[in-house]
Amino acid sequence: MSQPTAGQVYELIAANVQGVIRGKPQLVRLAVAALLAEGHLLIEDxxxxxxxxLARCLARSIGGSWNRIQFTPDLLPGDITGVQIYHQGAERFEFRQGGVFANVVVADEVNxxxxxxxxxxxxxxAERTVxxxxxRHEVPRPFLVVATQNPIEMEGTYRLPEAQLDRFLMRLSVGYPNLESEVLVIMSDCAGIGPDELNPVVDIPTLRRAAAEVRAAHIDRAICEYAARLAAATREHVALRYGASPRGSIALVRAAQAIAATHxxxxxxxxxxxxxxxxxxxxxxxLTAEAELNQRSTSDVVDEVLAAIPAPSVSATSP
Known part of the structure; x- marks a missing residue:
């Protein structure tokens, strides 16, 4: 029996998730693409x-292990990574794993x-180790952190440091549903359809093969140069204090490989x-302080960069 391709794996997971997340096909596409790219996902709204x-639907759609960590002000680092505990009978310390030892970690309200x-x-x-x-202790592979956060203006939140934000492959916003989608959500809830009712549609070996196929997707030098030029343009933009690092241009290529598989x-x-x-x-x-005062957004900056940097011709990209 032939193994499913990365595109077929995407279709299986997306269809499963869309049974609960109604009216958000592009959101689901990007979320599953992050999973196939083995990149971490930040969902903010x-x-x-x-x-x-959404985070729980992704976790339940694959046949691996998953943990949910509810972030609160009294949560300790050891609750996440694990701690050494003295075993009196054996007269030695033993490592007790924390919540990150799973294939999918749902970091709820991380901020x-x-x-x-x-x-x-x-x-x-960054390193898939603790x-x-x-x-050093290795976590299971594939390993994906799906974190949710509320807007920073809300009470009781702490801003995520830039070094941590840079480790997320993508940041997505759910947004309000339209009327028809909201009605479907209400009806699904009344019928008891939610993340807990979802069954896995792919197993871990299948997901690993799909991720390997994504990483092997052909990408021309012209596309790599395009990604690098986009990232470099953000570093020179007058509205920004800091632009995207090389990790950002690498993330562009990795995410694009996964999106190509979904198509x-x-x-x-x-x-x-x-x-x-x-x-x-x-x-x-x-953003610079002046740009914030002028109510500029990073979304505006990305639009300007995309408009300013010419894309390579399509004929130069196909294998």
Whole structure:
């Protein structure tokens, strides 16, 4: 029996998630693309729009392990990474794993944790390992953090540091549903249809193969140069204090490879880069004080950069 392609894996997971998340096909596409790219996902919006529901749907759609960590001001770093506990009978210390030891970690309301607690995610998000008392422990692969956060203006939140924001492949906003979608959401809730009712549609070996296929998608040098030029243009933009780092241009390419797979293509086009430019770059950009006073947004900056940097011709991108 033939194994499903990355595009087929996307279709299976997206259809499963859309059984609960109604009327948001592009949101689901980008979220599943992050999963296929093995990149972390930050979902930001006001309470009640389904951020945690989306994260749980992704977690339940794959046949691996998943943990949910509810971030609160009294959450400790050891609750996330794990701690060494003395075993009196064996007369030695034993490591007790924290919440990050799972294939999918749902970090709910991550910006309600203190900066010290938030920093416990830095190593594991970048290196897929946890160091406790100078001993490194590997987390399961694939490993994905799906974090939700409320707008920073809301009471009881702490701003995520730039170093942590840069570790998220994409930042997505759920947004309010239209009337028809909201009616469907209400009807689904009345019928008892939610994340807990979802069954896994792919197993971990299948997901690993799909992720490997995504990473092997053909990408021409011209596309890589286009991604690098976009990132470089943000560093020179007058409205920004800090532009995207090389990690940002790498993220553009990785996300574009995953988006190409969702469209059923084994190669990347300039349109794939454009489709992921905002969710990949916006949260990596820091506005100047003057730009903030003038009510500029990082979304505006990405639009300007996309308009200013010419895309390579399509004929130069296909294998």
């Amino acid at each position: 006001v309470p009640g729009l389904g951020k945690t529901t 309600r944790g203190t900066p010290k607690t938030q920093s416990a995610l830095l190593e594991v998000m 160091t406790v008392d100078s001993v 059923g293509r084994p190669f990347v086009t300039p349109d794939d880069i454009k489709e992921v430019a905002k969710p990949v770059l916006e949260h990596r950009l820091i």
